[in-house]
Amino acid sequence: MNNDTRHLVVEIERLRADLLTMGRLAEERLREAMDSLVHRNLEALRAVIGGDARMDRVHVEIDHQCFTLLALQQPVATDLRTVVAALKIATDLERVADLAVNIAEAGLRYLHHPPVKPLIDLPRMATLAMKMLSEAIDAFVRRDLGLAHGVLRQDDWLDGLKGQIFRETLTFMLSEPRRIEPATDLILISRHLERVGDHATNIAEDVIFMVSGRDVRHGSHRLAPEDTGERRRSTPTPIV
Amino acid sequence: MNNDTRHLVVEIERLRADLLTMGRLAEERLREAMDSLVHRNLEALRAVIGGDARMDRVHVEIDHQCFTLLALQQPVATDLRTVVAALKIATDLERVADLAVNIAEAGLRYLHHPPVKPLIDLPRMATLAMKMLSEAIDAFVRRDLGLAHGVLRQDDWLDGLKGQIFRETLTFMLSEPRRIEPATDLILISRHLERVGDHATNIAEDVIFMVSGRDVRHGSHRLAPEDTGERRRSTPTPIV
Numbered sequence: 001m002n003n004d005t006r007h008l009v010v011e012i013e014r015l016r017a018d019l020l021t022m023g024r025l026a027e028e029r030l031r032e033a034m035d036s037l038v039h040r041n042l043e044a045l046r047a048v049i050g051g052d053a054r055m056d057r058v059h060v061e062i063d064h065q066c067f068t069l070l071a072l073q074q075p076v077a078t079d080l081r082t083v084v085a086a087l088k089i090a091t092d093l094e095r096v097a098d099l100a101v102n103i104a105e106a107g108l109r110y111l112h113h114p115p116v117k118p119l120i121d122l123p124r125m126a127t128l129a130m131k132m133l134s135e136a137i138d139a140f141v142r143r144d145l146g147l148a149h150g151v152l153r154q155d156d157w158l159d160g161l162k163g164q165i166f167r168e169t170l171t172f173m174l175s176e177p178r179r180i181e182p183a184t185d186l187i188l189i190s191r192h193l194e195r196v197g198d199h200a201t202n203i204a205e206d207v208i209f210m211v212s213g214r215d216v217r218h219g220s221h222r223l224a225p226e227d228t229g230e231r232r233r234s235t236p237t238p239i240v
Numbered sequence: 241m242n243n244d245t246r247h248l249v250v251e252i253e254r255l256r257a258d259l260l261t262m263g264r265l266a267e268e269r270l271r272e273a274m275d276s277l278v279h280r281n282l283e284a285l286r287a288v289i290g291g292d293a294r295m296d297r298v299h300v301e302i303d304h305q306c307f308t309l310l311a312l313q314q315p316v317a318t319d320l321r322t323v324v325a326a327l328k329i330a331t332d333l334e335r336v337a338d339l340a341v342n343i344a345e346a347g348l349r350y351l352h353h354p355p356v357k358p359l360i361d362l363p364r365m366a367t368l369a370m371k372m373l374s375e376a377i378d379a380f381v382r383r384d385l386g387l388a389h390g391v392l393r394q395d396d397w398l399d400g401l402k403g404q405i406f407r408e409t410l411t412f413m414l415s416e417p418r419r420i421e422p423a424t425d426l427i428l429i430s431r432h433l434e435r436v437g438d439h440a441t442n443i444a445e446d447v448i449f450m451v452s453g454r455d456v457r458h459g460s461h462r463l464a465p466e467d468t469g470e471r472r473r474s475t476p477t478p479i480v
Contacts, residue, residue, distance in 0.1 A: 060455060067320065074314040080307065084327060091328065170421055177417035181410055187424065191431065215300060
């Protein structure tokens with residue numbers, strides 16, 4: 001392994017570690033938003049809305065690393081796909097943190113009213129969405145195709161939970177029209193959680209492309225242009 | 241200009257043209273969804289939900305072009321930022337097309353009921369969201385910083401319209417509880433349109449980074465690592 005290759009390996013490991021950190025921060029924000037909603041903690045919800053400077057810093061740092069890697073190391077094949085996946089995944093994680101803010105905002109409005117009903121399905125949906133997110137990030141870090149495919153399969157369950165919450169909340173609104181306002185916020189929160197699941201799905205698809213060179217979006221199953229059977233970073237090809 | 245440089249220029253022009261095509265297709269789908277909703281055209285809504293093979297094809301093609309460019313041409317500085325921006329923008333446009341499907345789905349549910357009220361603010365919101373999207377794509381194609389900054393400014397108006405629709409629809413639901421179900425779908429459609437605006441904003445931010453090397457997210461204003469005063473593609477630097 002020459003110096004350049006070793007440097008690239010080190011840089012890509014650092015990228016992986018930073019994405020893991022960013023993922024954990026995004027999950028933390030989401031958990032904070034949901035826990036604060038369930039425990040009716042206004043102060044903590046406001047803290048989530050205030051944003052997270054660490055998260056922003058890590059995101060800028062990851063983008064910076066990716067551009068530097070692309071410009072200076074000019075990676076190819078799996079390494080190239082890893083760097084591009086990292087750029088996309090960081091964007092998805094930033095959106096997840098934005099969704100935590102959206103949840104906290106709807107949560108704050110919701111808490112201005114007496115409780116609509118015990119919150120059971122929504123925390124369940126949040127748990128599933130966070131599990132998908134966490135597994136998608138682990139799939140990236142470990143380059144684990146099975147884990148990534150598992151994330152894709154869970155999206156239907158999340159969708160089912162969302163539909164159930166929508167129907168139940170509508171029924172509730174019809175029977176208690178005075179409570180329409182807070183109930184609407186519960187529906188909006190379920191939509192935000194659905195989107196967390198969408199981002200986990202995006203990440204899983206990026207991981208599948210990164211590891212296998214196969215594009216599983218649009219059912220196209222197209223191979224990466226630079227994928228010529230090569231699978232592991234430890235056997236770099238000189239070009240494509 | 242040597243052969244390699246000329247080849248890169250041609251490839252990047254092609255990328256720009258393809259992104260413009262993808263942008264127009266996304267706008268078309270959105271317009272189709274909103275027009276069909278306003279004119280209560282169930283058949284046309286179902287066609288939107290059916291998806292668009294052209295859109296999928298162009299997206300896969302753009303990703304393919306970007307990876308080939310990165311692997312074979314190893315662009316630096318502005319060119320590198322253009323290719324990475326193209327990858328991100330294509331993802332945003334794909335999500336916009338998904339949102340057109342979400343709008344059509346909510347529209348179909350909505351049309352199962354008698355009209356709630358004349359749809360005025362929602363089409364207005366759609367017009368603004370599509371204008372932002374169209375300007376963001378033009379900003380990418382023309383590398384126009386002013387246009388990109390203009391898109392960022394319009395996001396507040398879109399947010400204002402969304403808030404207005406939310407308040408009006410809640411008031412309506414409180415006075416006409418029997419109509420809660422279709423009214424909820426109007427709120428969801430306004431949220432989908434808000435997200436179209438979010439994607440236009442993302443694209444505008446990518447354009448600003450691409451042209452100026454400045455990261456305007458998170459108020460960080462960090463310069464691109466490879467940005468060393470060089471601004472135009474016609475004066476490539478050998479490395480960074």
